[in-house]
Amino acid sequence: MRSDRSIPMPEISKLFLSRKEALIQMGVSLPTLERRIKDGTIPHIKLGSRVLIPAAALDRMVESAMSERDV
Numbered sequence: 001m002r003s004d005r006s007i008p009m010p011e012i013s014k015l016f017l018s019r020k021e022a023l024i025q026m027g028v029s030l031p032t033l034e035r036r037i038k039d040g041t042i043p044h045i046k047l048g049s050r051v052l053i054p055a056a057a058l059d060r061m062v063e064s065a066m067s068e069r070d071v
Contacts, residue, residue, distance in 0.1 A: 016045070016052035025058060 017025065022042070023033045036042040043057045 015055055017055050017058060019051055019053070022053045022058055026062065 019030065019033055019037075023030055026033065028036075033042065037044050037051065037053075042053060042061070044051050044053050046052075
């Protein structure tokens with residue numbers, strides 16, 4: 001007998017951000033974001049034609065920039 005309960009999986013939208021979502025969160029332009037993706041400063045994955053940025057990595061980058069600014 002199969003159980004109707006399933007293990008909840010985190011939504012992919014909460015784990016990854018689109019380029020547009022990332023640039024809004026970071027407060028940078030699209031060309032700046034694209035340069036940072038290309039030079040490896042911002043980690044990313046490609047799914048077909050989509051570029052997704054790990055939300056956790058972006059959060060760490062923003063926190064790091066904020067703490068450096070407070071010094």
